[in-house]
Amino acid sequence: MSMLGTKWKLHGNGKSIRPGEVVRPDERLTWPLTIGVGMQHVVAMFGATFLVPIITGMPPATTLFFSGIGTLLFLVITRGKVPSYLGSSFAFIAPIMASQQQYGVAGALGGVVLAGVALALIGAVVQKFGAGWINRLMPPIVTGAIVALIGLNLAPAAKNNFDAAPITALATLVTIILVSVFFRGILGRLSILVGVVVGYFVATVRGEVDFAKMDSAAWIGLPHFQAPEFHFGVVGLFVPVVLVLVAENIGHVKSVAAMTGQNLDGVSGRALMADGAATALAGLGGGSGTTTYAENIGVMAATKVYSTAAYWVAGIFAVVLSFSPKFGELIATVPAGVLGGAATMLYGMIGILGVKIWVQNKVNFSNPINLTTAAVALIIGIADYTWTIGDLKFTGIALGSAAALLIYHGMKALATARGTVAEPETELVGTPAPAAKASGGTKRTSKKRR
Incomplete structure (x- = not known):
């Protein structure tokens, strides 16, 4: 049983945590408290995980089922060393929606499977050789650009849903904003879920919610499973997603390591393999791709x-909840206006996460390589440039991601050969800022404080 990471030691008396201490991955509190914390994890992932199938038109109950199964699989593969919940990844929204237009839901599921397999293979390589090569292939300027363009590429979809019911959408968005600043702790972190609930109430009052399918659904039943179809044309849509999942997953492992004071580099490859396996499994049965969830880190x-x-509690509870078709149909009744308000926030957050990667890693945009990489990639992604070669279609996310990689490494190789770039790729810590000049051209001096 210890190979599965299910042999936990009781932390202290199991009822309290001393100041400065944490309950480590191989420890637990008493089971009533552990179950309570596990329920919190389900609530934390709930809003974001369900938005993906609602937006993409996929069965919410099926997505919840594979989210729970994926979480349990993740815990087994990582041998209980990396606490994480695998929820629906927003990076899959754009490629799923694009592939559905040409190949239907089954074709989109095939893309999810391919992305999962590719991620698992990358994880196997990382486990064997370490993650250094990924950091060299995707430095912060490239990773940030790819994450940002995926979020900003979805802006038109958010606008279309917002326009469908502006009042409901505005109520949803305003609630999300207010809750995030008025409340602390878990409620503040669940601002999107609270916003969706309030927006749903407004939509119900305005007669925008149709309960017909929910009323006819059974209380207990199997989720709707569907087999995938594989088309070569979806490859270009889903390849960039793999790069984002790698960045998210490694970032999650590093965050947990920092918070627990443990070195988890040795299981980073296993975490990638687990996420890839969970994503492939979801695609095989009709669910959306998964990723490690920042909401649960909170x-x-x-x-x-x-x-x-x-997390075992959270995964099991999610699976049990997925066996209620009535619950799944209730989630599916969320109208376009609510989605528009929530998506305006969510898609923007994805874009800003890319910027956050640049800021945290002190990316220096005085360096022309960094500046050009971000500038070209973002415009291609936001404008949704398209390139069709036979049956293979590359859209803005794929082309923007490819541009980020090719421009960065191409310019860097040329600059190294020519010796033309003197600016560092990251800002130097402690470098004094240039002196400000007065309008008349004289330098301002500040009085020395005593």
Whole structure:
């Protein structure tokens, strides 16, 4: 059983956590408390995980089922060393929607499977040789650009849903904004879920919600499973997603390592393989691709409980909840206006996460290589440039991601050969800022404080 990471030690008396301490992944609190924390993880992932199938038109109950199964699979493959919940990845929204237009839902599921297999293979390589080569292939300027363009590429979809019911959408968006600043702790972190609930209430009052399918659905039943179809034309749509999942996953492992004080580099490859396996499994049965969830990192940071026992509880509860067709149909009744308000926030957040990667890694945009990489990639992604070669169609996300990689490495190789770039790729810490000049051209001096 220890090979599965399910042999937990009781932390202290199991009822409290001393100041400065955390409940480590191989520890747990008493089972009533552990179950309570596990339920919090389900609530934390709930809003974001369900938005993906709602936006893409896929069965919410099926997505929830594979989210729970994927979480349990992740815990087994990582041997209980990396606490994480695998929820629906927003990076899959654009390629799923694009591939559905040409190949239907089954074709989109085939793309999800291919992305999962590719991610698992990358994880195997990382586990064998380490993650250094990924950092060289995708430095922060490239990773940030890819993450940003994926979010910003979805802006038209958010606008279309917003326009469908502007009042409902505005109520949803305003609620998300207010909750995020008025409340602390878990409620503040669940601002999107609260916004969706309030927006749903407004939509119900305005007669925008249709309960017909929910009323006729059974209380207990199997999720709707569907087999994938594989088309070569979806490859270009889903390749960039793999790069984003790699960045998200490695970032998650590093975050957990920093918060628990443990070195988890040795299992980073296993984490990638687990995420890839969960994504491929979801695609094989009709679910959306998965990723490690930042929302649940917030729960761990707030509770100081990093026990994988809580994630076993969360995964099992998600699977049980997915066996209620009525619950799934209730989620599917969320109208376009609510989605528009939430998506305006969510898609923008994805874009800003790319910018956050640049800021945290002190990317220097005085360097022309960095500046050109980001500038060209973002415009291609936002404008949704398209390139069709026979049956293979590359859209803005794929072309923008490829541009980021090719421009960065191409310009860097040429600059190295010519010795033409003197600016560092990252800003130097502690470098004094240039003196400000007065309008008349004289330098301003500040009085020395005593």
